[in-house]
Amino acid sequence: MSKRIVARANLLVFGVLLAILALVGVVTWERLNATREAREWSQHSYRVLAAMKDLGIALRDAETGQRGYIITGKDDYLAPYDSARDRLGVLQGELLKLTADNPVQQDRLRALAPIIQHKLEELAQTVQLRRDVGVEAARRLVNTDAGRGFMKEAEATLAAMLGEEEARLARRLGENDARAAWVRWTTLGGSLLAILTLLWAARLLNQAWSRSYLTEAEQRTQALRLRTTLDSLSQGVAVFAPDRTLTNWNACFLVLLDLPKAMVRPGASYAAFSEHTAEAGGPALETWDQVRHGSNAPREATVYERTRADGHHLEIRRTTMPDGGFVLTISDMTKRAQAEGVLREAQKMQAIGQLTGGIAHDFNNLLQVILGNLEFVRAKLDGDGKLQSRIERAAWAAQRGATLTGQLLAFARKQPLAPAAIDLAATMPDLVPLLRRTLGEHIEVRYVESAGLWPAMADPAQLESAVLNLALNARDAMPGGGRLTIEIGNKVLDDAYARDHAEVAAGDYTMLAVSDTGHGMTPDVVRRVFEPFFTTKPDGKGTGLGLAMVFGFVKQSGGHVKIYSEPGEGTTVKIYLPRAVGALVAIGQRSAPPVDLPRGSATVLVVEDEAAVREIACAILSDLGYRVLEAADGEEALRVFGDNTAAIDLLLTDVILPGKVKGRDLSERIQALRPKVKVLFMSGYTENSIVHHGRLDDGVQLIGKPFKREQLARKVAETLGAEFAPVAEAGNVVALRPRPDA
Template sequence: MTKHLVARANFLILAVLLVILALVGAMTWERLNASRDARQWSQHSYDVLGTLKDLSIALRDAETGQRGYVLTGKDEYLSPYDAARDRIGVLQGEMQKLTADNPVQQRRLRDLAPVIQHKLEELAQTVQARRDSGLETALRIINADTGRAYMRDAEASLTAMLADEEKLLTERVAQNDARAGWVRWMVIGGSGLAILVLLAAARLLNQAWSRSYESEASQRDLALRLRTTLDSLSQGVGVFGQDQKLKSWNHCFQVLLDLPKAMVRPGTAYAAFVEHTAEPGRPALETEDQIRHGSQRAGEAVTYERQRADSHHLEIRRTPMPDGGFVLTLSDMTKRVQAEGVLREAQKMQAIGQLTGGIAHDFNNLLQVIVGNLEFVRAKAGDDPKLQQRIERAAWAAQRGATLTGQLLAFARKQPLAPAAIDLAATMPDLVPLLRRTLGEHIDVRYVETAGLWPAMADPAQLESAVLNLALNARDAMPGGGRLTIELGNKVLDEAYARDNTEVTAGDYAMVAVSDTGHGMTREVVARVFEPFFTTKPDGKGTGLGLAMVFGFVKQSAGHVKIYSEPGQGTTVKIYLPRAMEAVAVVATRTSAPIDLPRGSATVLVVEDEAAVREIACAILSDLGYRVLEAADGEEGLRMFGLHASQVDLLLTDVVLPGKVRGRDLSESIAAIRPEVKVIFMSGYTENSIVHHGRLDDGVHLIGKPFKREQLARKIADVLGPPTTAGIEAPNIVELRPRRDA
């Protein structure tokens, strides 16, 4: 042991000496390089001084040539003048390069440049005056002393630059001498340091035994660091020996398997863990089939998944070791499973959206024809009550179809929204009387709000429809009566909540909660309650689209919806809408007083590819007094507008048109010709041309199909009248519920 320590000490001494020599050599080399650099900088200073002097001489040569030409009028004096003038530009550029490392000289060069330029301009002016007007004119310019002032300023600047450069040259020469001295003293110092190292060698030999102790301490520290690293892993790790007993583990191993602390200790048999985790609600480590499968594939890792009672998903991997033991690795895959669920939901939404978008346009066109013609028939049917009743039933059926289509679009997040900042404390209380009349006296409606409510960012009409749908579902869950509570509040969904609900963005939300004391739902029903067409009601009692519409509206509004329910304990649906940071929109109050339909005499260009829809729209407009032009597609619409461009006041066009010119393209083409022409889009299904991210583009007016005669009349009157806020005139798809003023 002693020989080994001595040999190690000798090796260390030799190594230290070599390092010192290397350092001394490296520093000496560096000093030599620094000295060479200093010489180069000195030469650089000489170059700057030479260039400055050449620049001064060139200025004087230019002035001398100019004076000779002015006095004699001979062109041969212009040759030195032109040569000097050309050299001045070259010398200025060379000075810019040479002094690129000197900001002071660069600043002086920038100050000198206009002075030289003015001097050269003065010289050129006198030469031109001598050539054009004679000697006396040139002498008057010279005698004005402007050129002399410029020359004096230029010489002063050049003198200052020369002085600074000479001073810098002196400093660099001094630095070069100092570096040479440094090299001498470094050689001496390095030699002295080597002697000191030799004297310390004996001391190193005496300390050799302590280094062995330090090495052992380092090993202990390394083991501690490895243990800390193992405990810091988010995965659970348990190491079992050849005897199937626990040898080592980390903290996550105990947490993920939900093991008692007394069980997790060295020597605990693996069978004890298997037996403990086989209890109900715990993630069983292995089944008999997996153990048999693992024995058939000896030497290969076995991976399987388990789910805890709290819905945490675990991935368990058993990896054999060469000595016969194995390593058990536990990974919490809850987030991955949640992400896969969100992906599946998104794929389902995309499929439903494609299906809904494909049928909504054509279906709403058919409904538009039915609704429009029924209104005409109603006006011509007279006072026959039976006939009026049948017309009302047909109109009810058409509106019911529009409601179903609207709910499908809402679930698929394809409806165009007009979100605005809503004061929930001002709008929700107005809904309570309507709910009491709608739900009946056997339902006790209560309203609770929190002081200082945040405004919510959402579509007011869609929010009201969502609350009404939730209230109607609550009524059906309480056939014998009960209590319905609407609660408003401010909620902050933090990062921890967002981690557990991957579709949620952490932030501030305004909450609207609808609670009932009904029969509640099982966990299986809650898991499917937002699916379209899923309902627990008897046949003919529900479409299964109410909650699906609520879900789609909230998600399209960048919000979050959560449902809590237990059998026999009632249900609570909480809607979280993003907090609005802008001014609260003023919501117009409803009125039940009958108002005559607005009429007009403007010229309206109607562009619609469905002949029946176009016919009924033109008939309604003509009946309201408007002059109507019609076209079947975008190309025909452009041609029709070209023939009557000065007469058209408003364009009423479908969004989806056949051919190359769509509704948005048509409106932009007309706006480029006559910007004052108003535009109203009509559609039963909006594509991305006017709706982006689920929201109607700014300044766009849209009326949804199927629309009524009254809706079309008011929409056109609003657009042609005083400027109003762009918005959506949605079809009357909630006609089944009582009006607030009923």
């Protein structure tokens, strides 16, 4: 079959196909117009039916309002009558317009108009008689049945009109369905015919040209497969011939080695690439001598690593081919290096967390015994200033130990947080005067605030502690005086920033920056500044836990912390806290605590496995006036509660208890038996029983060990406050007594 014959056959086939398609298109267009017209008439019938039904409803509403007024005599019942009377004229006019194409319906509407008018007059007369004369006169007029007759005539006329219009609607819908079916079958038949014609033409063309283009198609397919394979790789690949000239490459090869496009072309020598990367100070390739004297065994790879000036870490692999050439493969290992760094950090955090969790509970129990007894004894001593001074020093040392344990827990991200939406624009100005008094007159404190600040989601107390830690570190970096600047603003960390910082999630953040003009830090110090116990201060001047606590708190809050510092130029620490969306903003207010401790007469069940801790907690509560019951574990606590179910008002329990019944289980069982019992947990390490994802569960009250006498008194009073009323007693001491309805 010659090329000319194939061309003529193709022309004939496509001519016939176009003619069929044109015919189908013309017929389909005509049918679609007819269908659209039928649909419009159907919609017109629906509007007529709706207007007729509204007219009937309006008549009935008018009669209903009239009857209600006759019976009650109240003007409120005339509202349906007045509304229907106003709508009747509008509906009649609308029906006259809608039925302009139907003379029969027009005649019926003209006949219906006086009937409706008579009915309205009858209703108006009845209403007027009820208003002027009384209900009996109105009833006599109603009993004449004149209005009933008018109503029956109107309803009969409307029923006839509805029947007529429904019949017309049925005919129109039938015609519409018939037209739609005809168009559907016509379109389907034409489409099938067109498809068959196309298939026949494609078969003829395929048979005519398949052999002549088979070889060329195979070559194009192979070339396309090779190019697609190379371009789909996330690695840079370059193939060099035995004479060390470039034959194939992909786009990543240029990007990863930062090569100019003009340099990468077929026939370019490997030596040129090696010299270019060495001169540019980039990730230098092997030299020509290294390649020539290196391993040339087939399929044996030479692997080495290089780092680009922008910090990207590259792994370069040279694999020798059997013909003497080689393949150069370049992999960007930056993300893997970042992931390994994050993994190492996570493993370090896990190890510190396990160590901290292992010692925090027992250590805090010991500190609780020491601090509780010291507080108890100090409250009993009067007039001996030396003993009071020594007790205060011992209490300070115990509290210092508790602070160190809390900082370790903060770094390990195991402290219980109570996050809330914080308005930093309202809380930070209250903190600035405290910083000025704390840092001293030689430090100038500046505060910079941005307009439209977003609320931040964090624990307010931990945030304040973090700012104080940063401010104290800044003070130590400026021994001769300087300037401390606190800046708050909004910040969006985009996907590009998140890609460069594997631990960051892209999104909206509230930024708090603390900057100083101190001596600054070297890059080596900056890399280690958040490690626990790392400090550049002299011995005895710092624990190295302040910045570690800030780091752990920010990470546990779902935020990000970044430090910028140069020797002699000062330091800036930026804290990015997640933006609070859809939460109520808590505005912190500082208030001086009252002098007197709240006391009470409620009954408290104390559950603590450490006898010394239990003893001092019971002693403090008893001294405050509470009736105290105690238990050493969960099983014993359930037995004590069973014997005193009606008397117990508060459960004070350790989170971690020996045996099968833990602190959370004990609280749930007791509250299931008596829901009014309040629960206050105490612990030095909470694990996951009442803290999940670093946050206290909703509604959970917790006091951390070691606690002071004052802290326990206020926390117990706060927990009991919902059902216990404050009562003033002698000496201005506030007591808590049960409400009568509690």
